[in-house]
Structure formats: C-alpha cells, structure tokens
Amino acid sequence: MSETFKVLEVSCPVCGETKNINIPVAIFSQKKFGTVKIQVPVNAVCPEHQFIVFVDTKGVVRGYEKIDIQMAIITPETDKEVERRLNLRKLIQLFGIYGIFSLIHAKIFNYPSYIIKDKNFEYSEEILNTVGDMILPESFSGSKTIYLLDGPSLNKLNIKDKDALIMDTQQHIFQTPWNVKMKFEEGIVKRALEIIDEQEQLKLLQQDIGRLINEANHATYILQDIKKIYEDELIEQLSKNLKIKTISNYRLNLIKEYIRRNISKTLASKIKSRVGEFLSII
Ligand SMILES: [Zn+2]
Known part of the structure; x- marks a missing residue:
C-alpha cells in the first residue's frame, strides 16, 4: 500500500503542532488542478484545530487556511439513529466542514458540483440533490447540480468544466471556481448547528x-x-x-x-x- 500514499508533513496554522499525514498519490497526478485543498479534521494533526492545507501537484505545501467554526458538537452517530437519513451533521462527517461550505456555495450560486465517490459511499445522486434543494427557497429548487462520479479512477477524470466544484468523498477539494472566502457559508452553518x-x-x-x-x-x-x-x-x-x-x-x-x-x-x-x-x- 505504501506506493499509493505520499507522506506530507503538516503544521497546524493555529498552534504549530506538526504531524505527518498520508495523502493518496493519485491526488497529485491531477496536474490540471494546480493546487488541491485538503481538509485536516480535528485530531488528525492537533487535538484542537481543523484547517485546510493547500498542496501543489508536486506535493509541496503552499499554504494554510484556518477554519474557525467549532465542531465539538459533531459526535459519532449512535446506533439508534436512522442510518440513511442525511442531516447537516452527517453531511459534515461525509464531506468535511469546508466541503459543506463549498457545496452550499455551489448550490446557491449555480455551479455544478462533481463528487468523486469511493466504494463505501452509500448515498445516491438523487438524495444529495434533494438535500441540496432543501436549503434553497422552494421556488428555486428542482435543478440537478450535484453529480457523483465513480472513483478511484482519478486519472481518467475528464471534467473540462472550469466553472465546476470538483471534490471527493475523502475531504479533498480539487477545484473551486470562485475566489471568495466562505464566510457567509460558515456563518449560516454555525447558526444552524446551534439548534438541536x-x-x-x-x-x-x-x-x-x-x-x-x-x-x-x-x-x-x-x-x-x-x-x-x-x-x-x-x-x-x-x-x-x-x-x-x-x-x-x-x-x-x-x-x-x-x-x-x-x-x-x-x-x-x-x-x-x-x-x-x-x-x-x-
Ligand atoms: Zn492546533
């Protein structure tokens, strides 16, 4: 398995704690994407902070972005919970908090989202599009904007759409067709998570x-x-x-x-x- 992963030394941009994380080599073969955003969840590098690391196709760290939102409320699911129901918390577990900000941004601003799924991903395109519609006012819902692609054949990916969000179900984001910060999305998700x-x-x-x-x-x-x-x-x-x-x-x-x-x-x-x-x- 060692040849399929590259070890990357990552430092927390908040407290400086450093750790090695494994990144699938296939991520770096995506030359057309330039910089890939990798979400680092709490406990992957340090026990307190989560952040984004920007990595170029040579595997060199190009920068970091902090995520201020506190995710302590995201606890593992209990057996009692209905398995296939998709709620905000489950979505954050699946795509990472920054992945969710990006998916919400894409939905509001009408960018198509391509999600490369791994074998274990159990949700359908239809369910994801339905949940996507639920966050828009009713009169704006209905158009399909989220597409699931079969992984892990990343190399065969042929998405020419420069206006698309491209990510996978392993918390990697390959392309975001916008330059704005996700402050609006962070704000509304934060507010929503305060309700039970x-x-x-x-x-x-x-x-x-x-x-x-x-x-x-x-x-x-x-x-x-x-x-x-x-x-x-x-x-x-x-x-x-x-x-x-x-x-x-x-x-x-x-x-x-x-x-x-x-x-x-x-x-x-x-x-x-x-x-x-x-x-x-x-
Ligand atoms: Zn830290």
Missing part, C-alpha cells in the same frame, strides 16, 4: 439563504432601470428599501455573484466599483 432539531437546521439555512436571494432580487429590480450604479450607491438603496442596517462589501459581492450566476451577466456588470474606474483612468 435537524429539520429546523435545514430550515434555518433556507431562511438565511432566502434573505440573500431576496436582496439579490431587489438589486436586480433596481438594475433593470438604470445604465450603471456604483457599489456604494447600490448598498445605500438596498439598505433603505429593504430596511437593512448594514450591507457589507462582502455581502454586496455575494449579491453580485448571485445575479451574475443566476439572473444575468449584463445586469451584474452594471454594478461599478469606484476603485476600478479610478484605476482605469490612471
């Missing part, structure tokens, strides 16, 4: 995502009648009309991404940044 009732958890996610979609729809309505608008002006109009105290630049970027991916690229491009305009003058 599993159905309520998904409903809360749906509500939080619905609020973002509502803001995006309102922004779309504003954009339809104008030629262009500056980001700060749009923020002001949205806050006033929807009676929201503060819309951050980060949130506006999410609204913009939503419009671009789900409604219209042309409308999204009407939102102008003052900085961008300034740079194009000089």
Whole structure:
C-alpha cells in the first residue's frame, strides 16, 4: 500500500503542532488542478484545530487556511439513529466542514458540483440533490447540480468544466471556481448547528439563504432601470428599501455573484466599483 500514499508533513496554522499525514498519490497526478485543498479534521494533526492545507501537484505545501467554526458538537452517530437519513451533521462527517461550505456555495450560486465517490459511499445522486434543494427557497429548487462520479479512477477524470466544484468523498477539494472566502457559508452553518432539531437546521439555512436571494432580487429590480450604479450607491438603496442596517462589501459581492450566476451577466456588470474606474483612468 505504501506506493499509493505520499507522506506530507503538516503544521497546524493555529498552534504549530506538526504531524505527518498520508495523502493518496493519485491526488497529485491531477496536474490540471494546480493546487488541491485538503481538509485536516480535528485530531488528525492537533487535538484542537481543523484547517485546510493547500498542496501543489508536486506535493509541496503552499499554504494554510484556518477554519474557525467549532465542531465539538459533531459526535459519532449512535446506533439508534436512522442510518440513511442525511442531516447537516452527517453531511459534515461525509464531506468535511469546508466541503459543506463549498457545496452550499455551489448550490446557491449555480455551479455544478462533481463528487468523486469511493466504494463505501452509500448515498445516491438523487438524495444529495434533494438535500441540496432543501436549503434553497422552494421556488428555486428542482435543478440537478450535484453529480457523483465513480472513483478511484482519478486519472481518467475528464471534467473540462472550469466553472465546476470538483471534490471527493475523502475531504479533498480539487477545484473551486470562485475566489471568495466562505464566510457567509460558515456563518449560516454555525447558526444552524446551534439548534438541536435537524429539520429546523435545514430550515434555518433556507431562511438565511432566502434573505440573500431576496436582496439579490431587489438589486436586480433596481438594475433593470438604470445604465450603471456604483457599489456604494447600490448598498445605500438596498439598505433603505429593504430596511437593512448594514450591507457589507462582502455581502454586496455575494449579491453580485448571485445575479451574475443566476439572473444575468449584463445586469451584474452594471454594478461599478469606484476603485476600478479610478484605476482605469490612471
Ligand atoms: Zn492546533
């Protein structure tokens, strides 16, 4: 078995504890992906922290990203639990917390998700798509966006879609077609995990995502009648009309991404940044 794994020395970006972890060699043969994100759960390197390690195709560590969310609530399943039911906690066990943030992001912003499954993965495409739909407001659900691929023939993978999320069921993420941080997703998952009732958890996610979609729809309505608008002006109009105290630049970027991916690229491009305009003058 030794030739199928590569030993990687990994240090916790929070406390510095260092340990070797085994990474399947096949991961590094995916030259087309550049940097692969590997999720390191609590106890894999240190007992307190979980994080993402960025590894290039040569197997060299290129960087780390902390995950602040506390996952202490994720306890192993008891026998009494219904085996095949997929809830938020089970999903986090399957895909890792960062994998879940990425899947939620892909669902909201309409990126297809390709998941390379290992032999033991027992859930169907249909179930995953159904759960994915449950976190969106009802009127937006129904389209299939999650595809399961048979592993471990990673080398034969032929996904040309640059706009797709590509990951596996071993907590490796090969491609994310966005550059934004997963702060929104982290926030809503954190809130949802504070509730005990599993159905309520998904409903809360749906509500939080619905609020973002509502803001995006309102922004779309504003954009339809104008030629262009500056980001700060749009923020002001949205806050006033929807009676929201503060819309951050980060949130506006999410609204913009939503419009671009789900409604219209042309409308999204009407939102102008003052900085961008300034740079194009000089
Ligand atoms: Zn640590």
